[in-house]
Amino acid sequence: MARQWTDGNKFTLLENGEAFYPRVFEVIAAARHEVLLETFILYEDKVGLQLQAALVAAAQRGAQVDITIDGFGSPDLSEEFIATLTTAGVRVHIFDPATKLFGQRLNWFRRLHRKLVAVDGVIAFIGGINYSADHLADFGPEAKQDYAVEAEGPIVACIRDFMRTAIEKGKPGWRWPHWRRTRPVPAALPRAGDARALFVWRDNRRHTNDIERHYRLAIRLARRRVMIANAYFFPGYRFLKELRKAARRGVEVSLILQGNPDLPIVQTAAAMLYHHLLRANIHIYEYLERPLHGKVAVVDEDWATVGSSNLDPLSLSLNLEANVFILDRGFNQQLADNLEGLIKHSCRKVEAADLRESSLWRLVRSFFLFHFLRRFPTWAGWLPAHGPRLTSVPPPALPEGADRVNRTAGS
Structure with missing residues (x-):
């Protein structure tokens, strides 16, 4: 995947959860084709429940919805929370879902720390804000000060393609044809502003620094x-x-x-x-x-x-x-x-x-x-350097004859 500066972009600064969450949820609510989301932390609090509702609604409208969470940063989501997503057709992927040993998490290294969203291939978000109530001022003295941006323009295609490829490459037996079967998005997005931009990531293989x-x-x-x-x-x-x-x-x-x-x-x-x-x-x-x-x-x-x-x-x-x-x-x-x-x-x-x-x-x-x-x-470099393998959570089994509408949404 080539990295190059792209012209014609627009960026909107979003400060803290008060600006970030309403805008992300608004864009997801308007999604028609595809929602991609990556986060380090997703908590089952008022913010996490709002995100869950937005993703479920998008999937039920027929959009392909993929959410990737880190196994270390989001270890305590309930089976009910996950099942609500997967039953609606949301595809849930977990990065490095290590089991606990004597109550302690052992997957300390190589965390998925990115916070990305891409919707319908035309709007993207990137920054440092997780999906948890401690990014809101009403959380109290421990509420975090943080930033993200909303992106429009050609840079969105770079972010979207990166996120889609990350999901496909994380699957066992990955082959390029799988990536080509995803829903089409515009190959070249129109100008949205005057900003030049470069999307850069860090991994443990070719892009280490x-x-x-x-x-x-x-x-x-x-x-x-x-x-x-x-x-x-x-x-x-x-x-x-x-x-x-x-x-x-x-x-x-x-x-x-x-x-x-x-x-x-x-x-x-x-x-x-x-x-x-x-x-x-x-x-x-x-x-x-x-x-x-x-x-x-x-x-x-x-x-x-x-x-x-x-x-x-x-x-x-x-x-x-x-x-x-x-x-x-x-x-x-x-x-x-x-x-x-x-x-x-x-x-x-x-x-x-x-x-x-x-x-x-x-x-x-x-x-x-x-x-x-x-x-x-x-x-x-001496520490464990596992590859970007994801575990996809299957939807819960339904009783024989139960309604399976939306179970295969986005498949």
Whole structure:
């Protein structure tokens, strides 16, 4: 599947579940031919139930509906929840559905971390928002701050083809003819706007570092500003080197990181890099209002990215991820204004004086961090690297003579 920049796209920024869920459910409600959805987390809460209802309705209208969930991120869905989907004709696929051992999940590595939606081959969504109530403000202090985009234009075909191929390749005995028998969608979509875009994914075979490479290239070419908001920040040595070089040549480099983390170890890991970054005149802001879950960035006046990839070892070296890279001044400015608003109203700036630790400990720690970050991609290759195999959940058996309408929808 070729990767190339496409012209004529339009992107709409969606902030948090309040903007994301209503729009996704509205588009699914209008689906006539096909709904493809991938997510890391799907919970059986008010958001998950709304998604279930939307998918069931689409399948009952005759659309082919495929949903792929991660076996680690979504391990506790009830049989009734799944059966409601499959009975309506929704095809449910589970990535790496490992069984528990003594109540513990063992499938820690190579997670399906993407969050993608494609509807009728003409509208797509990509970002970091899962399907769970903790992405809504009324969840309380633990509600997450996050982003996604709605995409229109030729880039949608790239996303749709990737998602369809991922399903077909995940099946045992996959052959290309199976992919060709899917419902047809437009081969070339009309222009929807002026944005250039590139859809990039990370896998454990041919595209192991593509997302990171595009980040590093943008930072290397930056002339005025680099602004990154990322939930889990512990990137590799080469990434940090590009950030420091950019700051030293006069680029304003700003990082928005977690100050109210959902996992305390996240803040601890990022803080281990603070001295190294501050010495290069990189600005660090800790977002305090609620847990930061976003994975977005802007560079200069036209480059931006939104997606599922954190900047930590899991996302950069192990997980299956997807980002869209956007060249569009209007979208860049909108996202930059949003991030600057976070800095102004909800962040605390980290100063060197705030970091109280001995010089000796800092020297020792920096030595080990340097070697860990430099060698981690190699070490990650030693971990289990199972292929993208999916388990498809069959619909429940019906009593003899029972109505089987919609059981074969989308087959």
